[in-house]
Amino acid sequence: MKAEVILSIFATSDIHGHIFPYLYGNGEHADHGLGKLAALIKKEKEKSEISILIDNGDLIQGTPLTYYYSRFLISQKNPMIQILNKLEYDAAVIGNHEFNYGKSILARAVSESNFPWLAANILFSTTKETYFGLPYKIKTFPNGLKAVVIGVTTRYIPNWEKKQHIENLAFESAVASLKRWIPYVQEEEKPDIIIVSYHGGFERDLSTGEPTEEQTGENEAYKICTEVPGIDVLITGHQHRFIEEGKINGVSVVQPGFNGQALAKVTVKFKKNHNDWLIAEKHSTLISAKEVPPDEAILNIADYYEAKTQKWLDTVIGEIEGDMLIDDIFEARLREHPLIEFFNKVQMEAAGTDISCTALFHESAPGLSHQVTMREIVSNYIYPNSLSVLKVTGKDIKGALERSAAYFELKGDTEVIVNPEFSYPKPQHYNYDMWEGIQYEIDVSRPKGERVIALQFKGQPVMEDAEYEVVMNNYRAAGGGGYTMFRDKPVVKEILTDMTELIANYLLENKKIMPSLNHNWKVVAGNGGDLLVN
Structure with missing residues (x-):
């Protein structure tokens, strides 16, 4: 067995329904969308020894296509989910905009997914059990290396969302949730790496720690890094920022922008020590979708929905x-x-x-x-x-x-x-x-x-x-x-x-x-x- 292995963690975030590389308002070309990211994902996964692929939330809402689907094509399968299934995503995290079209459309999207949706801090308000069932995902590789992905989202959703869309739900602080779940995972699962995928952003400057916004709890990423022990990698989103090469308190942090403009990649090198895999190096980067031709097979999945949407848009x-x-x-x-x-x-x-x-x-x-x-x-x-x-x-x-x-x-x-x-x-x-x-x-x-x-x-x-x-x-x-x-x-x-x-x-x-x-x-x-x- 090899004494070293490199794990590639890929993440998308805040895609907001963008599949095709153009702007709906005027049809002009745009360097964004799942079509382009799909080409990047396939290429990068082929180069990787082992990998994990995560979506960090705000996936199913945001374009005329997703709006038209939610109003007129709900009897069909969700095109965003079909694409993630095709790309073999390992997990997704609930974003605040996942609730915009209502509970039934979200529930259907979750049921159609070949991967779990993670939201450790979204709870039933009565029982306090996790609403989506799974707070974390385990992935064990053939060489025995075990990775855990814990999903959390911004607690601020009740300040934005229609009450009927989040009825009977409670949104816990991501920090409080992780303080409970990480010790549990460490004890019960004994992973070699803990990845937190958080649909939220940074409330403080990454370099100085100075506040960059009112401390409302909407964004808790800096606090997660500094107050919650045991996290190796933190994927962030929600703020639509492009953050790479970031480390806070030893935690590698990354945020891949919005609308599918970039793919986040965190490379983690492990070395074998007796029976344990130990992290030797961590490196995060963003891979731009600019100048990347879209994957036509992925675009074809959404062609039917897009044609219907375009006809409606021209009315x-x-x-x-x-x-x-x-x-x-x-x-x-x-x-x-x-x-x-x-x-x-x-x-x-x-x-x-x-x-x-x-x-x-x-x-x-x-x-x-x-x-x-x-x-x-x-x-x-x-x-x-x-x-x-x-x-x-x-x-x-x-x-x-x-x-x-x-x-x-x-x-x-x-x-x-x-x-x-x-x-x-x-x-x-x-x-x-x-x-x-x-x-x-x-x-x-x-x-x-x-x-x-x-x-x-x-x-x-x-x-x-x-x-x-x-x-x-x-x-x-x-x-x-x-x-x-x-x-x-x-x-x-x-x-x-x-x-x-x-x-x-x-x-x-x-x-x-x-x-x-x-x-x-x-x-x-x-x-x-x-x-x-x-």
């Missing part, structure tokens, strides 16, 4: 009599844009409220052209959000507006830029909201927390103790994005139809839409000064 829903396109994404947040006013108008009509807030969700939002297709709708509104109407106070509204106002920073006297906290370590531009039904100004020259001025509702000042009904997406209504003032507020009503469907239905009913701006809010830089944009 014309309605017309815009004017301009609702986005030329500059930052400008569309700095000054009123008819697309945002339109989204708020759809929300208010669906909910029957006078006040609404929404965000511009991603940096490639194109706006709406003259002939609006489903492709444009899902390219602008990329999440399967439903709506909630909350009863909130004027103080809550002011607090939410101050949270949004922190999105901006002033450079010099009049140049407005994005607060780096909304870009690093994870882009969070979707956490800047714009409101309809109230009038307000944001003065970027003032200190954070004191920027919102001239706040009115129907021409009268918004009173701190007065109550108002506001419609917003379910993510925000749960307090997601740092909007803790909305958490546990009375729910007046819920509109469970996805926002993309509400937008499509509004266009189908009204046929032609006239873009409008009522100038109910503005961003200024002291004394109403003109703004320069970076």
